[in-house]
Amino acid sequence: MPEASANIGVVGLAVMGSNLARNLASREGNTVAVFNRSRSKTDELVAAHPEAEFVPAFSYEEFAASLQKPRTAIIMVKAGAGTDAVIDALTGVFEPGDIIVDGGNALFTDTIRREKAVRATGINFVGAGISGGEEGALTGPSIMPGGSDESWVTLGPILRSIAAVAEGEPCVTHVGHDGAGHFVKMVHNGIEYADMQLIAEAYDLIRRGTSKTPAEIADVFAEWNRGELESYLIEITAEVLRQTDAATGLPLVDVILDQAGAKGTGAWTVQTALNLGVPVSGIAEAVFARSLSSHPEQRAVSRDLPGAEEDLEVEDADAFIEDVRLALYASKIVAYSQGFDEIRAGAAAYDWTIDLGAIAKIWRGGCIIRAQFLNRISDAYQTTPDLPVLLTAPYFVDALTRAQGAWRRIVATAAASGIPAPAFSSSLAYYDGLRAERLPAALIQGQRDFFGAHTYQRTDKPRTFHTQWSGDRTEVEAEDTH
Ligand SMILES: NC(=O)c1ccc[n+]([C@@H]2O[C@H](COP(=O)([O-])OP(=O)(O)OC[C@H]3O[C@@H](n4cnc5c(N)ncnc54)[C@H](OP(=O)(O)O)[C@@H]3O)[C@@H](O)[C@H]2O)c1
Numbered sequence: 293m294p295e296a297s298a299n300i301g302v303v304g305l306a307v308m309g310s311n312l313a314r315n316l317a318s319r320e321g322n323t324v325a326v327f328n329r330s331r332s333k334t335d336e337l338v339a340a341h342p343e344a345e346f347v348p349a350f351s352y353e354e355f356a357a358s359l360q361k362p363r364t365a366i367i368m369v370k371a372g373a374g375t376d377a378v379i380d381a382l383t384g385v386f387e388p389g390d391i392i393v394d395g396g397n398a399l400f401t402d403t404i405r406r407e408k409a410v411r412a413t414g415i416n417f418v419g420a421g422i423s424g425g426e427e428g429a430l431t432g433p434s435i436m437p438g439g440s441d442e443s444w445v446t447l448g449p450i451l452r453s454i455a456a457v458a459e460g461e462p463c464v465t466h467v468g469h470d471g472a473g474h475f476v477k478m479v480h481n482g483i484e485y486a487d488m489q490l491i492a493e494a495y496d497l498i499r500r501g502t503s504k505t506p507a508e509i510a511d512v513f514a515e516w517n518r519g520e521l522e523s524y525l526i527e528i529t530a531e532v533l534r535q536t537d538a539a540t541g542l543p544l545v546d547v548i549l550d551q552a553g554a555k556g557t558g559a560w561t562v563q564t565a566l567n568l569g570v571p572v573s574g575i576a577e578a579v580f581a582r583s584l585s586s587h588p589e590q591r592a593v594s595r596d597l598p599g600a601e602e603d604l605e606v607e608d609a610d611a612f613i614e615d616v617r618l619a620l621y622a623s624k625i626v627a628y629s630q631g632f633d634e635i636r637a638g639a640a641a642y643d644w645t646i647d648l649g650a651i652a653k654i655w656r657g658g659c660i661i662r663a664q665f666l667n668r669i670s671d672a673y674q675t676t677p678d679l680p681v682l683l684t685a686p687y688f689v690d691a692l693t694r695a696q697g698a699w700r701r702i703v704a705t706a707a708a709s710g711i712p713a714p715a716f717s718s719s720l721a722y723y724d725g726l727r728a729e730r731l732p733a734a735l736i737q738g739q740r741d742f743f744g745a746h747t748y749q750r751t752d753k754p755r756t757f758h759t760q761w762s763g764d765r766t767e768v769e770a771e772d773t774h
Pocket residue numbers: 304305306307308309328329330333368369370371373374375377378395396397398422423424425426
């Protein structure tokens with residue numbers, strides 16, 4: 293058996309695990325043990341990166357023996373059954389006080405279940421969301437760990453050493469207990485879906501409304517990236533739009549099949565929001581928009597359906613583009629507000645203490661939604677930690693005030709000219725729903741009471757009532773059957 297020379301280990305050496313192991317090894321004071329189910333990946337990694345001085349292991353027993361106590365191992369394997377298999381194997385060779393970290397994209401309820409089961413053995417289990425893709429894993433991801441306070445004592449310095457740094461601060465914080473880290477990572481991905489969809493809608497409107505080529509629209513995005521929209525996603529949008537296809541000479545975006553894929557974390561965000569009763573409509577529209585795009589057979593048979601009477605005709609391209617920019621910014625504020633709302637609701641439901649301002653801060657670097665704008669969110673929660681709706685913070689009120697006319701013009705223009713803008717439209721509808729003094733929910737309550745005696749409350753007195761619809765239609769006091 294090898295001697296215990298490593299302070300951290302990585303199990304699973306596909307693209308994410310090998311990059312994370314290299315990142316760990318590059319930081320002062322770390323010696324990294326590595327293990328993969330099939331030996332070839334371990335051999336390849338160790339041979340390709342002698343500078344990392346990895347400690348390779350070829351069985352779980354060897355892996356455990358090569359780690360100093362408390363043993364700390366990060367699992368980076370295919371989420372699901374693979375994660376369970378590795379946890380089973382590690383709990384067989386680890387001891388109470390050791391720490392198992394799952395850095396994969398696990399569903400937070402799985403993490404809650406695993407944490408409970410592993411805790412019973414005396415071993416600590418930490419579900420940690422890791423964002424930033426393969427490059428982030430290598431150079432510095434944004435890390436969202438859950439788990440116990442005890443494990444954070446050992447894990448904190450290690451994760452701080454490998455995380456991205458934004459404005460001098462490492463992009464990692466102890467999010468909360470058990471599944472809190474994976475919950476926050478899930479919502480991060482949901483926001484990412486919304487942000488990408490909004491950018492795609494902005495591109496589509498400019499492409500259809502002006503004579504600009506993708507390369508010229510790339511310039512628009514590059515310009516936007518110098519202002520309040522500055523973010524990684526805007527930056528890479530410009531890169532993608534500027535790319536020419538080598539085979540055809542066409543803009544690459546024109547030869548890519550228009551059917552968006554998804555790995556499921558957006559759907560989890562929406563399913564969870566539905567369970568929690570949180571209206572994340574912008575995120576949901578983004579998930580559904582990808583889903584619609586991926587039904588070519590339905591799109592083919594629908595192509596000749598009637599549409600708008602007139603195509604989009606823009607007289608002043610610059611003014612139109614500025615309207616699109618403002619509509620994008622306002623809709624983006626809504627998407628983030630909804631995402632943070634879901635985190636707050638999740639924290640309440642699962643008894644986590646989550647500092648929303650700290651979450652905004654750790655998303656400023658390393659992750660896909662990294663953006664300047666997150667500083668404003670962090671400021672908003674620092675000023676008012678229990679802010680009920682993020683978009684009511686003064687900075688966002690100001691931005692939404694500036695965007696009002698443009699946002700409404702763009703949504704109306706899209707509808708009038710038959711251009712789908714589901715995320716723009718639903719964000720505006722959410723916004724107007726929130727600020728409405730009276731909602732037609734009153735009518736819905738009346739309907740529910742009519743067909744199901746579901747009862748209602750009145751605006752002018754307390755208690756609960758039912759109208760005897762099938763009788764003489766008088767109102768009686770009733771038990772609340774909401
Ligand atoms: N790719 C990304 O951008 C990204 C970003 C964030 C998070 N993640 C998450 O990070 C994790 C790793 O992602 P990845 O793309 O590097 O790899 P992956 O393709 O998701 O998984 C491949 C790895 O899992 C191992 N594995 C699968 N089943 C196993 C089992 N039953 N027992 C032991 N090992 C098993 C494989 O071992 P073998 O070599 O033996 O097959 C291989 O090392 C995933 O949870 C993923 O969702 C990925």
